[in-house]
Amino acid sequence: MVTALHMRKALGRFVSGVTIVTTAECEDNDSVHGMTANAFTSVSLDPPLVLVSTSTRAKMDSRIKECGRYGVSILACDQEPLSLHFAGAANQPDLVRFVWRKGVPLLEGALVHLACTVVDSHPAGDHTLHVGRVDQLWYDDGNPLVFYTGSFRSLELLGRDDHMGF
Numbered sequence: 001m002v003t004a005l006h007m008r009k010a011l012g013r014f015v016s017g018v019t020i021v022t023t024a025e026c027e028d029n030d031s032v033h034g035m036t037a038n039a040f041t042s043v044s045l046d047p048p049l050v051l052v053s054t055s056t057r058a059k060m061d062s063r064i065k066e067c068g069r070y071g072v073s074i075l076a077c078d079q080e081p082l083s084l085h086f087a088g089a090a091n092q093p094d095l096v097r098f099v100w101r102k103g104v105p106l107l108e109g110a111l112v113h114l115a116c117t118v119v120d121s122h123p124a125g126d127h128t129l130h131v132g133r134v135d136q137l138w139y140d141d142g143n144p145l146v147f148y149t150g151s152f153r154s155l156e157l158l159g160r161d162d163h164m165g166f
């Protein structure tokens with residue numbers, strides 16, 4: 001039998017980055033809700049689509065359905081404290097700084113910002129898959145925060161000349 005623990009242990013061996021997903025009812029910091037998520041993936045290049053999977057138990061699940069838009073901030077390696085904060089594992093509100101882009105709140109200092117409009121929400125077991133069209137994106141160079149087997153890691157990027165050009 002495949003248990004939730006087996007799923008966690010096996011799938012935790014798939015390396016991911018770490019994001020903060022954000023929504024807001026209006027362009028006001030007081031209306032923002034954020035949540036740490038690594039169940040995030042690129043879906044389509046043309047049209048540009050991404051996907052975020054939220055637990056039906058998370059407040060974020062209903063917030064995304066209500067707001068119809070969400071932001072994704074892909075974290076840099078020095079932003080582990082923020083990811084703990086938005087996972088409810090540490091309370092560090094002083095570290096939280098939002099920047100607004102296209103009416104969507106995003107986390108200052110992240111490597112990538114995506115402003116998305118929800119085009120579909122699919123129920124999937126105890127999660128919901130929220131497909132978002134990327135309305136606009138911004139990115140910077142730097143080392144990402146990495147999550148593997150339940151721990152945060154940092155990835156030392158190879159020198160630029162060593163990169164394969166995919």
Ligand code: FAD
Nearest residue numbers: 032033034035036037038039054055058059060086087088
């Ligand atoms: P809450 O638990 O109420 O909020 C989360 C935290 O964010 C709280 O501490 C809250 O104070 C803070 N916060 C929210 N809004 C603001 C704001 N405006 N200003 C300051 N602080 C604010 N869960 C998933 O469903 N999908 C995933 O892909 C996923 N991936 C994860 C990856 C990692 C590495 C980790 C550590 C956790 C992951 N989780 C994921 C679990 C998820 O982050 C937690 O269960 C989270 O607590 C659920 O958030 P919530 O929406 O229920 O809101």
